[in-house]
Amino acid sequence: MTVAGRGEPKTAGSTTAATPARRRRRRSRRAGTPPPVLGSPTVDGAPTPVVGVLVFPAASGAVSGLDPDRSDPVRVLPAFAHASEAEMARILDFYRIAWEYEPHTYPIFWNNDGAVTESFSPDFWLPELDLYLEMTTLRQKLVRKKNRKLRRIRDLYPDLRIKLFYARDFRALMLKFGRLAMVDALSGSSGQVVRDRAAVVEPNATAGLGR
């Protein structure tokens, strides 16, 4: 495996990052079970990034975004590491913002031999907006660790645009969309196991706000 130099991101599949999702995939591969379906395998057998393909059809000049059936993609969603990430993906889909899940990995620490010892994969890449989204809705201890990584990545890659979503940000977003009742299920440690969508939809959730 080639090692990305400083300032060079690696694409998904060549990562050394150890997110919970990746640890689970590695464990499942070691155990002889197939990894979660994320797309066609690349030449090294690693999964390709999963892409949100809802691209607004503005390029054609036609205003055809009104018919949801015409642009509703058929795709396999990635195995999100956290339920809040799955919810964010649904929000981005709703607003027709194209996204990719953890497509890039940025090395942030190297050993004396130049080998990458630690790297960072932002959760979402929004190519149309040239923006990464990182969800940090986990426990405070993990948030501190992630903040340290983010400081490092900003030092090494100052041109990257990364928007952090802390638990309070996610809560505010859910409040805006009238889904505050879902926050407990989607954040913190309880949100780490991705539930079936039907299970996380709050049956008595506050009606969506009209603003």
Place this chain on the structure above:
Amino acid sequence: MSVRTIDLRADVGEIVVSEEEIAAKVAELGGRIGADYGDRRLTLVSVLKGSLPFMADLMRAIPSPVRIDLMEVSSYGGTTTESSGLVRILKDLSATIEGEDVLIVEDIIDTGLTLNYLIRYLRGKNPRSLRICTLLDKPARRLVDIPVDYVGFTIPDQFVVGYGLDYGEYYRNLRFVGVLRPEVYTSPD
């Protein structure tokens, strides 16, 4: 199950923008817009429902010749949109804007997600120009960076209601903008 009583004034804590401040800002924005557009005809596009009071006041503060139109865009989590899963135009423009100067009138911009969709939609209708005016800007929440031409107030990252802004469709008729007490939306009822 008991239904929580809505007390329009008591449910609001701090007043972020008073009625008087709104009136002064609307007059100022109207003057600026009038100076920028002069005698050119301008189409104000109000995004329902939150921007209605702002639109009603702003249009009367602009000395330029204006016409108005209304649009409504579905919101994530809204009951009317669950089946589609995609943002939709619930109410489209009633007249063409091709070749026209258009000013989108918003009550608040936070994530920018809805506005981003709306801008791309309206650009497809080939207006001569497309600008944005918002009474409130909450940049801390921004996901999509959108240049805003006219901003009334930049407000902190708090959930506000009043002057068109709602919670559960209520509080829009308050004459000021205030922070909704958290116990209102965390109440089990």
